[in-house]
Amino acid sequence: MAIPSFVDQVTLEVAGGNGGHGCASVHREKFKPLGGPDGGNGGHGGSVILRVDSGLTTLVDYHRSNKRRATNGQPGKGDHQNGANGDDIVLKVPEGTVVSDAETGEVLADLTGPGTEFVVAAGGRGGLGNAALATSARKAPGFALLGEEGEARTVTLELKVVADVGLVGFPSAGKSSLIAAISRARPKIADYPFTTLVPNLGVVVAGDTTFTVADVPGLIEGASLGKGLGLDFLRHIERCAALVHVIDTATFEPGRDPLSDLDVIEAELAAHGGLEDRPRLVALNKVDVPDGHDLVDLVLEDVKARGMRTFVISTKTGEGLRALTYAMADLVEQRRANAPEPEAPRIVIRPKPVDGGDSFTIRQMGDGEGGFIWRVRGDKPERWVRQTDFTNAEAVGYLADRLNRIGIEDELLRLGAHAGDAVAIGGEDAVVFDFAPQIEGGAEILGRRGEDVRLEHERPAAVRRREKDADYHARKAAGDGDGDDA
Template sequence: MAIPSFVDQATLRVAGGNGGHGCASVHREKFKPLGGPDGGNGGQGGSVILRVDEGLTTLVDYHRQSQRRATNGQPGEGGHKAGANGEDIVLAVPDGTIVTDAETGQVLADLIGEGAEAVIAAGGRGGLGNAALATSARKAPGFALLGEEGEERTITLELKVLADVGLVGFPSAGKSSLIAAISRARPKIADYPFTTLVPNLGVVVAGSTTFTVADVPGLIEGASEGRGLGHDFLRHIERCQAIVHVIDCATYEPGRDPVSDLDVIEAELAAHGGLEDRPRLVALNKIDIPDAAELAEIVQPDLEARGLRVFRISTKSSEGLQALTFAMAALVDERRAAAPAPAPERIVIRPTPVAGGPEFTIRQMGDGEGGFVWRVEGAKPERWVKQTDFGNPEAVGYLADRFTRLGIEDALLDRGAREGDAVAIGAGDNPVVFDFAPQVSSGAEILARRGDDERLHGERASVRRRRDLDAEYHAAKAAAEGVARDPRQSWRVTDDGDEA
């Protein structure tokens, strides 16, 4: 199936890169085999960033390729070498793109203006190496933290064309011809309905005012409910500062006249909603045809009685176009003057974190037979679980210390948790389950004091072997000299057996 050249909606799956794992390493060199921890931190994962490019007018690139993923951060290395950060992916989008979370419907960003950008999928943070985890009580950690996974989500991109004036009307009313007559835009023009399949933009200069005009593909009755093509493009006039009704005064279709055409289009705009405050102009088109000119003269008083400014125009002969363009410019200037001053820095809409509340919550689950199951939820403990290498007992002990300092153990005891109850911590449907053991050392105590390394305090095996060899050497030398030595006493045995 052919891919259209104009796409104003696209669904995109984006994922930030994972953070690199930290490194657990011990500095080693000649005569200094245990020189302390020197494992570097993992690199940060790359992020997915959307940035406005005014040269783009369509989202067709994301219609062709609907998945984008940033690169992962590299793991840390020994010698205090941090891993390389993953590269960000910058995705160019047209001006006026709205970014929405496809699952929750939350607006993540409204990108307006050249260079406006938003981080849509942040990369994961790199894990700390054992050098960064070392403290005065934990001189040589034998573990490092794992890198965090990058954000992953499905987003919907929706383009709303940024134009100052929107042209609406029935098919073949002359909207494309009007844009071609007052600007340098060259849309397709033909004598059959629905010639225009995509919105057209034109730049118009009227005196000292420069503004943009967009036409919406032909609207018909029921367009807001899905009939015709216009319902797909009604969103493109939501940002317009003024609306111009282009009415065909030379139509031969039965049952149509300028007043009824205006009523039908206004009903569709009202059904779409959000356009009630836009000022309106009416352009009665095709007055170069005698019958049309006569009809336009008849209906003009009725339309003006509704409070509308009416202009009789011909896109073929250019009659009335100058007055219409200057009227458009006046409305644009008025709306621009009434608009609030732009903020010095654009604020991107982002999910707001919950502030001031507890760092974790505890829910009691189960019926109590054989003990309860306690579910601990919170951004910080869930992140710590993801950072932990559960194949390393010392890392598990460090995690237990972090939970204790956060107050999870005390909170469980206050809630009535008993030793042996299951404690589930982690996001999603697959949390990590622990057996609750209050004030009981775990993990690292199997090896040594939690977070410590016994090799730095005890006598190394190589030293013991060297001392044994030295003792054997001196004993053999003393035997060869006929002298036996006891390191605990200051006496020796002579050849005749007497003590000396």
């Protein structure tokens, strides 16, 4: 099966790379077996980035190859070695690409302007190593944070051609020929229906005004309902500042004439919607054909009665083309004059609401086996849970400290939570705890706060003896007896 040369809508599965895990390591060397924590941080995962390339006119590169994933960050190592960051993937797309969520249909970005970028799937952050977690109260952390998973989503890329003027009309009305006659574009031209399967773009210069013109192929009666090719290409005129009806005055198809063609296309544009404010021009084409010239004399006044400026043209001889192009330029200039001041290449994004700092919500979900179930939601709590290694009791204790610090335990008590109630942090993949207020997780293995007693037996005997002697002399100087251990 041949791959099409033009694709204007694709579904793309993208995923950022996972962040590397932090390292829990203790520095050791000769005469210095316990030099403190030296575990490095994990590297950040790579991101998937969409970038506008003005040289592209199609999304065909993603028609078959529609799954893209960035590389993972590397884990940290001992001796303060941070893991390498994952590589970003840059996907080039044409100007006018609209990015939306494939499941909800929510528009995420509208990419216009060469070089405009949008991070469609962010890489996960790397976890901190125990060197970065060390504080004055926790001098020797025996744990590190896990790297976060990269963002994964399915998006729809939809191309809407960016042009100033859109040419609309029945197949073989002469739209491609008109573009070829007024610009340097050289589209494929032939005299049979649906010759044009790709929107053609041409750059036109009229006096001091330069503008782009695009033809919209495949418009027939019923196009807005999916008949023919019209439904696939109607989107390409949504960005146009003005529309030009190209009417075939020399068609041999029965039941067609300039007035009925104009009414049919206008009905399809109205059914598609959103184009009511676009100014229109009418170009009665093919007057070089004798029958076409005679028909124009009959219908010209009726066409003008529709309220649109009308031009009699021939793309073959050039008749009327100069006046038509200058009329197009006038409409484009009016639109540009009334438009807001252009900004830097923009990206339209509709982000999710961002909670402020340490904010979170707690909701009572109902009775569980051991009591009520409380669900905690918030960016920070959920991220901290993902970073926690639940096989390490000290890491669990650190998580409890972080949650308490932003007031989750106090809020649960205020809402009426009791010891033994189930507390779920997160959404569908929530981690569930038994609520145990004022108990430090992992305290049963820690000994004094901030120390890992597992390191105690590794300290040299000479060091332990010197510390014992120092403690003996301190107690003797304070008058606590002879310093002997009772």
